[in-house]
Amino acid sequence: MSELKDPVERVDPPRINVNLSYKMNLGNYESASVGIGITASAMNGEKTSDAVDRVYALTEAKLMEKFAEMKKESEEMGLGKE
Secondary structure, eight states: OOOOSSOOOOOOOOEEEEEEEEEEEEETTEEEEEEEEEEEEOOTTOOHHHHHHHHHHHHHHHHHHHHHHHHHHHHHTTOSOO
């Protein structure tokens, strides 16, 4: 077997991991929390800081979507009303 003169090093795109959570007081010493985490790779040619911003924005949007669902459900049960 012959050796490569100039071996090519494989460089994977950076992996971005964002975890967010939110806790809501439901009253009567009750609370509910929702959390979400997303791990994704940077896209080809994407700067790491741009990838972080992209994954953070997606995670935040999904967290707020799930929080809104949870808040609506708790209010329908008579909990968490301000």
